[in-house]
Amino acid sequence: MTHPSFPHEGSGQEHHPQPPAQPPAGNPANAPQYGAPQYGEQQFAHQQGQRQRGMQQSGGAPAESYVQPGLNLGQLNPDAAISVRGLTQDFGQHRAVDNLNWDVPRGSFYGLVGPNGAGKTTALSMLTGLLRPTYGGAMVAGVDVWADPLKAKATMGVLADGVFLFDRLTGAQLITYAGLLRGLDRHVVDQRCEDLLRVMDLTEAKDKVVADYSAGMTKKVALAASMIHSPRVLILDEPFEAVDPVSAANIRDILAKYVAGGGTVVVSSHVMDLVQRMCDHVAVISQGKLLAAGTVDEVRGGQSLEDRFVDLVGGRSSGEGLAWLDH
Numbered sequence: 001m002t003h004p005s006f007p008h009e010g011s012g013q014e015h016h017p018q019p020p021a022q023p024p025a026g027n028p029a030n031a032p033q034y035g036a037p038q039y040g041e042q043q044f045a046h047q048q049g050q051r052q053r054g055m056q057q058s059g060g061a062p063a064e065s066y067v068q069p070g071l072n073l074g075q076l077n078p079d080a081a082i083s084v085r086g087l088t089q090d091f092g093q094h095r096a097v098d099n100l101n102w103d104v105p106r107g108s109f110y111g112l113v114g115p116n117g118a119g120k121t122t123a124l125s126m127l128t129g130l131l132r133p134t135y136g137g138a139m140v141a142g143v144d145v146w147a148d149p150l151k152a153k154a155t156m157g158v159l160a161d162g163v164f165l166f167d168r169l170t171g172a173q174l175i176t177y178a179g180l181l182r183g184l185d186r187h188v189v190d191q192r193c194e195d196l197l198r199v200m201d202l203t204e205a206k207d208k209v210v211a212d213y214s215a216g217m218t219k220k221v222a223l224a225a226s227m228i229h230s231p232r233v234l235i236l237d238e239p240f241e242a243v244d245p246v247s248a249a250n251i252r253d254i255l256a257k258y259v260a261g262g263g264t265v266v267v268s269s270h271v272m273d274l275v276q277r278m279c280d281h282v283a284v285i286s287q288g289k290l291l292a293a294g295t296v297d298e299v300r301g302g303q304s305l306e307d308r309f310v311d312l313v314g315g316r317s318s319g320e321g322l323a324w325l326d327h
């Protein structure tokens with residue numbers, strides 16, 4: 001699902017969901033009380049207090065001492081490329097992401113799959129600092145996303161689903177803008193911009209405003225903008241959606257090289273075949289819960305990933321009941 005209200009990465013604005021009037025089902029027993037600020041200033045200050053107390057006890061290693069009150073979090077794993085504990089998002093009465101505990105190993109090419117509305121975009125938005133969690137925490141490349149968002153955002157490149165792009169800029173300007181915003185030197189930006197435009201097959205369209213790009217071209221220019229600072233972790237929400245097969249193959253090659261060079265990629269996708277071929281790890285999420293996670297071979301357990309996905313998620317319908325469609 002798209003979230004037109006989500007701001008562009010690094011804009012410094014965040015989406016703040018209003019606390020619901022009543023607690024939803026499944027609320028952790030001793031979670032912060034409903035109606036109280038949740039992950040707002042007070043709650044966050046409280047957590048910082050917990051963190052500092054933990055640091056004193058464990059000799060000042062923040063990640064090891066990360067303690068969040070009222071949640072069975074375990075510990076965020078600083079050795080993982082991405083580590084989330086207890087990550088939860090409530091939209092009013094609806095719990096979109098439910099107590100997600102997940103580690104993405106460094107150097108992995110990780111697929112995140114789930115049916116429509118499973119909570120993929122919401123989870124990725126929380127762990128990239130675009131959407132404040134109702135509960136829980138996330139660490140990217142060993143940096144706590146919500147305690148130190150600027151440092152965390154410097155480690156990652158994000159292709160978010162449906163965010164606002166400055167589409168009155170040309171493609172070249174948009175990529176250049178992303179590079180300068182990341183603090184790169186102008187000549188480095190120019191060189192990388194040229195390289196990215198070439199591999200994305202956008203050189204001819206580089207002086208056209210992004211508003212006039214097709215959906216696939218827009219996806220590619222946003223992907224280029226997310227990569228220009230050579231981040232350690234790339235988090236890509238449906239990067240292949242609307243992209244033509246040749247460009248998709250080029251992007252897959254780029255991502256495979258990036259992983260071979262030590263980077264970590266997380267892609268959300270609905271295309272099981274693509275994930276099975278491209279990724280070495282996969283997580284399956286449904287109704288906000290993590291159903292399975294591990295290497296692709298572990299998760300599919302001898303079946304095709306698609307069959308395993310259907311087994312895990314269910315929901316196949318026979319197509320009966322639409323007799324009016326028959327001719």
Ligand SMILES: Nc1ncnc2c1ncn2[C@@H]1O[C@H](COP(=O)(O)OP(=O)(O)OP(=O)(O)O)[C@@H](O)[C@H]1O
Binds near residue numbers: 094114117120
């Ligand atoms: N801003 C919002 N306000 C209220 N509900 C929301 C909001 N964003 C998402 N939701 C709800 O949260 C749930 C998870 O949505 P999300 O977009 O994360 O799913 P998704 O797995 O990315 O879906 P898709 O594969 O269709 O893109 C859905 O039920 C959706 O309706």
